[in-house]
Amino acid sequence: MVTQARRLPFPTLSGRLPQMVMPALAALMVSALVLWLLVNLIKTPAEFYRLFLIGLTNGAIYGLVALGYSLVYGILELINFAHGDVFMLGGMLVATMVSSFGLAGDSGLFLWSMILLMLVIVMAFCSAINVTIELVAYRRLRHAPRLAPLITAIGMSFLLQNIALVWKGARPTSVDSILPRGDVFTIAGVPYTWDKLIVILFTVPVLIVLMLLVQRTRQGKAMRATAQDRDASAMMGINVNRTISFTFFLAGSLAGAAGLLYALYITNVRYDEGFRLGLIAFTAAVVGGIGNLPGAVLGGLLIAMIESFNNGLSWATPGSDWTQSIIFAILIIILVFRPEGLLGEKTPEGG
């Protein structure tokens, strides 16, 4: 045993440490996190509650985007870097529609039917972009080394960003505020506003429909089969190319829905916003267990909570300067120590 250990050139973090150390380390980190949250809750309860609501709302949007990464990764094992930019283009289309339909100041049934109409349009728009990207940039590379489509994905992401740059310029495009922002109810002096509730009210049905689609329909079955073994499902008569296109269609429409909610809730969109948010959403997908759909939503909520608490809490908080570093540190830690994510199953490939 000793000689064997001496021959190994570098000590590594996982694998060679005693079996107990890793879980203990994880427990330590989680308990530190819980302690930090508890102290902050006791010190500033109202602030804590307000940040929790922000995190919940952002988490719904991150979850929607993360689902797109998870769906595509599940079926192609490809990190679709361009996904965040598809989401951003959706947001920009919404910005254009809101101003050209002249929705500012409208209310009532007309406003809601217009928002639903915009939802349909933007979902169709983003699905079309996503399916086109797959057709143009990924399909030819189905049998190439795994890194080849990853590189085209980065290229497509940059291309889409620059399309948005040509379209809307480098400054943030502001979206007219059309969601009602009155209070739904108030707890501990902190109001829960309608716009936040609407984001949740839109997200939940989309998620339910998606789950039913993947788990109950024939097309969903085809998707799961293709994800498991592409060659075998082709032999069983599944049209693999069509199934993959359908997956990109679904992911694109989720990105479109997220784009609508983001544009209406945050009320501005910038050309590089998609890339930044896409990386956060990808982290969420990895945290939840990539390929696992409920995991993506859970990851989205967790990451959004951490972001929101870190931006706003006061006791022992690194602050918003470090938010991005913290999110990427979480990504790295999860990938190194638990690549299957929180909800994912342990597989030989860890994904």
Add this chain to the structure above:
Amino acid sequence: MQHWRHRASEALRLDAVRAQWNRLPRRVRTAALPTTVIVLAFVYPYYRAALPDIPLFGPFPTVDTAVTMTIFIMMAIGLNIVVGYAGLLDLGYVAFYAVGAYTAAWFASPHFGESVGAKHFGAVGVNPNAAGFHVSIWIVIFMAAFFTAFIGVLIGLPTLRLRGDYLAIVTLGFGEIMPQIARNGDNLFGTGFNLTNGAQGINPIDPPGFGETLHRWFGLPVDYLTISNGIDVFYWTALVLLLFTVFCSVRLRDSRLGRAWIAIREDETAAAAMGVPLMRTKTWAYAAGAFFGGMAGAYYASFKSGTFPDDFFFNISVFILCMVILGGMGNIWGVIVGGGFLAYLNQEGLGNIGAQINKTFGTDIDVPLYQFGIFGAILVLVMLFKPEGLIPSKRRKAEFEEGVHDEPLYDVRHAPE
């Protein structure tokens, strides 16, 4: 008839020349082209003014641009070791560039002046009483290279056992964390310790130079900033560093380690079965790639006389990756051509082309604004239509045509003991 005979005699003469050429020793023949290129590169500042404009691209790059091109080629060669030889996709190469640049900034600038006083070690061009670390830039460049290689090993140790796409994401994560540390490092963790001077960056960084003694003995310049053709000397120095990089890269490729990298790239499982230690070999690839990234970063910081956190964004990682892919992954000559061309486009070319387009069509498009869209398009087009790059290595080309096994050998969690 007359015309035909003329052509035939021309051909005969060419044949004679070729026969003469083939009689030369093999060493001379293989060295001829590189030597010509090197000589032409070194005397470039002298004949640049005489060169005609290139259609569409405008005049040949200025010497100033040539320095930047040379430095970016060095970075591309460093990345080529990681991506091209060992087949590990690194999306955070800019982190190494940043570490190199900041190492130069720490040891050759007034930055730490308040805490350490005046500590000089062979620096030129600064007041001997100036506060801060002032180490000779030649030493700083190699300190930066070794320190960056060390950081590369640190990043590599926990992450290199991940498979390809996860590794890409982890490196991207490090590449995003690094500029944030640079940006917020003026008050690290609330301790008031100023590591990076935050968004203002660190400047001025000492210029290169050889000091009085070497100036007296060999006529080498005392200080690059005070001599009249300083920019030419910057360029020649960059070329010498580039030659060193190319030499190391070629020797590494042909060494036992380099062959192990290529074996891992082609088939990890087979390589491990043949006794190639995977982790050690991959970590060496990271260290070597980081070494040259740090070296280039340190020299670039000295050339620009400053380092700023905005220089280290993800876009730069993709920009350098684009150089490697356009030129041909794994082929050092391809990477040199790709790196030089893209760095030129970025510095001057796009502006010139944009001006041409706007003049011809009467438009008003800011072409350099869309530089990263153009690089993105290059990535997509090259990967789709010529994945082996413009000047492919034969081996890489075969891999893209036949496909490779890049299934992971082992579980990411349970590494073999």
